[in-house]
Amino acid sequence: MRVAVVADSAAGFPPGWTVPGGPADGVHLVPMPVLVGNDILTGEHDDVTAPLMVALAAGSDVRTSRPSPGQFDRVYGRLADEGYDGIVSVHLSGLLSGTLDAARLAASRAALPVEVIDTRTAAMAQGRAALAALAAARSGDDLQGAAAAAAMAARASALYTYVPSVEQLRRGGRITAAAGWLGTLLSVRVILQVQGGRLVPLERMRSAVRGVGRLQELVEADIAGRSTGVQLTVHHFGNEDEAADLAGRLTAVAGPGRVTTAPCPAVLAAHVGLGVVAVAICAD
Numbered sequence: 001m002r003v004a005v006v007a008d009s010a011a012g013f014p015p016g017w018t019v020p021g022g023p024a025d026g027v028h029l030v031p032m033p034v035l036v037g038n039d040i041l042t043g044e045h046d047d048v049t050a051p052l053m054v055a056l057a058a059g060s061d062v063r064t065s066r067p068s069p070g071q072f073d074r075v076y077g078r079l080a081d082e083g084y085d086g087i088v089s090v091h092l093s094g095l096l097s098g099t100l101d102a103a104r105l106a107a108s109r110a111a112l113p114v115e116v117i118d119t120r121t122a123a124m125a126q127g128r129a130a131l132a133a134l135a136a137a138r139s140g141d142d143l144q145g146a147a148a149a150a151a152m153a154a155r156a157s158a159l160y161t162y163v164p165s166v167e168q169l170r171r172g173g174r175i176t177a178a179a180g181w182l183g184t185l186l187s188v189r190v191i192l193q194v195q196g197g198r199l200v201p202l203e204r205m206r207s208a209v210r211g212v213g214r215l216q217e218l219v220e221a222d223i224a225g226r227s228t229g230v231q232l233t234v235h236h237f238g239n240e241d242e243a244a245d246l247a248g249r250l251t252a253v254a255g256p257g258r259v260t261t262a263p264c265p266a267v268l269a270a271h272v273g274l275g276v277v278a279v280a281i282c283a284d
Helices: 049-058 069-081 099-108 123-138 143-155 167-171 176-182 208-224 240-254 266-272
Strands: 003-008 027-030 034-036 039-041 062-064 086-091 114-118 158-163 189-195 198-205 230-236 259-263 277-283
Touching: 003 069, 003 099, 003 123, 003 143, 027 069, 027 123, 034 049, 034 266, 039 049, 049 062, 049 266, 062 266, 069 086, 069 099, 086 099, 086 123, 086 143, 099 114, 114 143, 123 143, 123 158, 123 230, 123 277, 158 208, 189 208, 198 208, 208 240, 208 277, 230 240, 240 259, 240 277
Parallel strands: 003 027, 003 086, 086 114, 230 259
Antiparallel strands: 034 039, 034 062, 158 189, 158 277, 189 198, 230 277
16 A cells, blocks of 8 residues: 655745655645745745744744645645555644644545644644654555654654744634633743643743753653653754754753754744753654
8 A cells, every 4th residue: 555644834844854765755735825925935945044033033023824734635645646545634723723724624535545643743743643644654654654653753742942032822722722821921932842732831930041941951851751862853943053053062961863853943943932842752
């Protein structure tokens, strides 16, 4: 059975991973649009990073949107035409975006069976789930086996995020329920975790140095509680050097070759803002 793997661009693969021969070569990405004023940005990395950084720094209107069902129709249709027998479609938490609903609608009318997976997470915690499906498919698993591999990888992952300002989160309405806990000062810094598919505030603090240090402590504690090895991805947006320093320190815990860095996916950076540092922890 030939099984294809689809993901949305919130998966956060590092630059070069989806090109021919890259670690994610074979994952078919559906772009998630970012709206900056009247401009619609649908790329990743160099195509969108610079204009999005400028917009966030200037306090411009930045919004996101889900891909349309028609975008999924076209991807699923193309894969059917290429002779695939089924598709595992691996997506950003349905509680954070309407992308999952668009994928399910397209799946219901596709010419081949499509298993849509709600990873209940984002960034490379989602990306590693897509890679798990890809590995299973290439090992000869059927559609259900590849879908189960993605779901298992997502359940075994964790995503911690340090946000140096909650202003952009408030603008996007992503922390409404936590507004009282965070207080009224926009200068508050917060560490969030994706729990049950939602962004949940864990701790708040005033010092940026303490913020990244505390993020490191939480990641190290998570790793220590696991019985298997891990793969880590340190995401950043506008602060690559800071992320590289953290990645170096985490390598001492996770082991050589187990920590990568990547820009924060644009559709997530639009909500968490400049200076974000996030760490996705995924089981080997």
